[in-house]
Each structure stands twice: as C-alpha cells, then as structure tokens.
Amino acid sequence: MSVRLFGAAVFAIAALYTLHSQTYQITFGDVLGPSVFPLIVGIPMMILSASLVIFPTGQVEWPGRDRLWRQAVALAAFVGYTLVMEELGFPIATAALIAIVGIVMGGAPWRAIALGAVFGPGLWALFDKVLGLPLDFLGTLFG
C-alpha cells in the first residue's frame, strides 16, 4: 500500500511538473528552450510512478506507535530548532535539541540534559571561537 501511495504522490507531482513546463517560453537563440528537458524528465516519471501504483514491489514495515511518537518528537525538535535558533541563540537552542533527541533515543533524561548542557555551549565555542563561524550566543530574544 505504501509503495502505491508513494507512486500516486509522485505521479501527481510529475503530472503537475510536466504540465507546468509548457508555460516556459523559448527565447531567441535557444533551440530547445527551457520546457523540453522537464518534459523529458516528467513523462517517464509519470510512467514509472504509474507502474508502481499498478505493480508495487517490496514489503514495507512502518514503526509501531511506540516508535512513531519518538520520530514525531524528534522531527518536531528539528523543525522547532530551525524556528527558534535565531531567537534563543545557538547554545540554548542546541542544548535543547541535543537533550530532546537524546531522551527520545532512549537516554536517561538527566543524562541527556547534561549532554545538551555540555555540548550546546561546547559546539558554540568550537564553531564561533575556534573555527570563526559567527553564531549568535544570546539570540534576538535576549541579546
């Protein structure tokens, strides 16, 4: 079922992609133009993805609920990190990221928090001070 769903999603994207390619106009001196290559890519994509919908192969085992929530929390931590990194500053955001991912990976909470507390500022010091990559220490919220 998963392969079929994937095939259907790719088919829809490929169809939109192919259709949209026709809006790009050929300019003077450009024999093929910007729309032909997307056509060459999009049409076989549609054929292959349709064939996966009709004749799917492979067995897919998705994780059970006990694992799925861990992945969801980790993903939320990743997205959250991108949203708050510039506001909170690098050390605090990174410490939180490491602690959360450490906990969902099965580490004892206090150990994961300690790991974050060490590596959050540690990585900031390494990148900002040693490697010269400017990273906000306090962020826009505190700075």
Added chain:
Amino acid sequence: MEVLSLIGNGFLVALTPLNIGLLLMGCFVGTLLGALPGLGPVNGVAVLIPLTFAFGFDPTSSLILLCAVYFGCMYGGRISSILLNIPGDEPAIMTTLDGYPMAVQGQAANALAISGVASFVGATIAVIGLSLFAPVLARAAIHFGPADYFALYILAFATIGGIAGVDPRKTLLSALIGLMLATVGIDPISGVPRYTMDNFHLYDGIQPIVALVGLFAISEILLLLEKTAKERPKAIKVDRWLPQWSAIWPTRWAMLRGSGVGFVAGVLPGAGASLGSFMAYVFEKQKSNAKGTFGKGDPRGVAAPEAGNNAAAGGALIPMLSLGVPGSGTTAVLLAMLISLNVQPGPLLFERQPDLVWGLVASLYLANIALLILNLPMIGIFTRLMMTPTWALMPVVAAITFVGVYGISNSIFDLELMVFFGVIGYIMRKLDISLVPLVLGLLLGGDMERALRRAMSISAGDWGILIASPISITLYVLTAGFLALSVWLAVRDHKQSKAERLTEG
C-alpha cells in the same frame, strides 16, 4: 615517467603540515564513523561536509580530509562486522560471513589484522590504478562532445544502483526525481525562473549539499529512532592487539584477487564498494572453498571482501575525477562537495588543477599507510569508542549537521529544506528506494540539460546528433547492456523469492 613526476609534485602538496594534520584527523574520524554500526561512509562524509565548509579550507585540503574520512570508513566498517556481527555499512556485510565466526572461535585479533592488511592492500592497489588510469581516461574524455556527455550521464543513471538487485523502476524513478529537482531555479541559458514558486530562496536552485545532508544524515537519525529498543550485543573481547604474521601471510593471494575484482567493480560507474566486496567474496569462494570452510570462519573469506571493498572505494574515484561521474554513493557526495567549492571534476580538472588531483592521489597513498598504522595497534581504542551509546552520539551528530549547514549559507530556509529532505529520505529508504540516484540526478541534472541543449544548438534542432558519434553509440550500447542486466537480476531475484515463499508455505 610523467606520472611519477606528477605524483612527486602531489606529495609536495600533501606533505604540508595542514594537509598531514587533516589526513590523520580524517583517518581517525573515518575509522570511528565506519566502525559505528549504522553510520557508513556516505552518511559519515555527508555529516562532515558542512564541517569542512565551516573550516573554510581550500578545495584540495577539504578533499584530502573527506577522502581520508572515506577511506577510513571503508577500513572501520570491518570492526563492527567482526566484533559485533553488525556491518558498519553495506560493503562490510560480506566481512561478517567469515569475520564473526573467526571472532567467536577466539580468532578476533587475527580476523581484525587480516582485514586491516587486506584493506591496505586493496586500497593501495586501487590508488596505484587511480594514478595510472585516471589521467588516461581524462585524456580520452577530452574528445567528448556535448552529445557524448549526455550519453555518459544516461549511462551513469542506468548503472548506479541498478545492478544491486532492487527494483530498477524505483532506482530510475529516484534518478528522475533528482533530475526534476535539478531543474528548480533560474535556467542558466534562457534566464527563466523555473519551479521556484516565487520563493526567492529557490532562485539559486536546491543546493545539493543541503539536500544530501538531509537525505542521508537526518533520515539516518529517523531510522535509528525505530531501533532504540534493541539492545546492542556485547562485543567479542579481543585478547591481544599485535597481529600474527603467520595468520596473515596465507591470505595474500585472496587479498590480491579480491583487490583486482573489487577495483574493476569500483571503476564501473554506479557499481561501488558493495558490489566490489560481494564479487570479491563470491569469486574467492568459488576459487578456494574446496573444503567448504567459507562462512565458518575462513580467513580468506575475510581477506577477499575487505580487499575488494577498499579497492572498489579507490576505483570509484576514477570516473568521479576524470569524467565527473561518480562511481559510488560516497563519491557522489564528494562530487557534490567539489561542485559546491566551484571545482568541476572532469577531463579538464587534470590540466587545470593538477595540484588538487595529484595532491589528493599522494595523500591517498599516505592515508593508507596512516590507516594501517592506526588500525593494527590502535584497534583497542576504536573498539572502546565503538561502544558509545547511540543516545549520546546521534544527538551531537544531529546538532553538528544543523550548525554545519547553517554555517554554509546562514539560512534558516536551508535548515528547513534539510529537514524536509530528511523526511523524504526516510520515506524513500523505508520503501527500498535508493537515495544515491536522486543525489546523482540533482548533481548532474544541470550539466545534463546543458549538454543536451548545447548539442541541439550545434545541430540546429536535429535530434540525430545524439547518436551521431561512435563514442555516444558505444555509451548507449553499454547503457542498454546494464539495463538488461539489472532487469534480468531483478526478475531472477523475484523468481527466487517467489520460490522461497512456495517452499516455506
């Protein structure tokens, strides 16, 4: 003789204090990454690429560091195969077959020593091959016209991953998704923005580095989160660290044969180290398994695949450097890094940047020696570091990945794109769709389209130009051969699994 003087100049580049330091660091970190179950060379190199950018080294030093990591990973993959029965990466799978039984029988030290020396022999033979053949191939490739390049890219897509036996449709679809992503951004010929959805972040296109770090590193973390419940088995204790020469010497022919087979597998675009170690093992088994000892702890069953996978890793650099077409997943990642550093691999690289090419080749000779020295007496340190728990290691890897990508562009959008690709990578890996063709499509798509459009401009719109030269015809025949082979393998696997299901039922 010309090669010798070029390599001599290469050593002058490789022997600067900075490059030596990077080389040693890369060898150490690479061996460790390779030894950690789950983090193979592709992921290892992908995680470290953003760091390399953060360091701000020149392309030669960056490439030396990452190639040392690549070779180190290939060496390190065997440690967890032998001691834990968990291959660090795909090419190390064959090493578990005889390596782990040897360790169980109290031969762990010998198995590690044999595999270490075999890795050295395989990798060194591959680097010698690289020194000799890459310039020849590059010289031949200078005669390639745009239509021939187009044919070459098609060959690369047809071969990469295709022979591994997974559904060829999925592999091809993955490559097409990559090509589709490559068309995002401003069209370099007409200047029209394509598929940017009016988002100015996408005008520059999708950065291959951002995509591949997401695809490999972030998806790896999501995959690991499925497995945390499983307790890692205890590693088999290694009683002594100094190898016994009497155990290594009888495997010398297996090492040499494995190196030869692996090297050829590596040079073929797309085949890579997995096929190298597999073919080396199968070849050696057919040759030497008279007493049926393979799979039960035969030292030759450790020597051949280890020599094979390391020779393939070196061989895969040949098409990457001389044609700009990677021979394996890891070389695809290295290619992405080079392109991001404004270095265009291909035939002209050897003429325009001899310091980079020959500095790299010389550093690979040195890396092999460093890795042999690191891997024989220091194996105890790697074994202990290998036991670092996943919950402590992966969050730090994740943080380094984020800051590394942020460091390249200072763009939060790139971080979001990386997470997006992480999810895509996870789904594709679950569905057994190889990610390497996607990366390859994203990397080569722009050049492939340019080659096609240039060829069509030359012919004033006549499609016949694509099959007008003997080079392109040869390349299309090879492509057809590879496609036929991969379809045949897929049909055979399908029949085999069907037969197994019937006998089980």
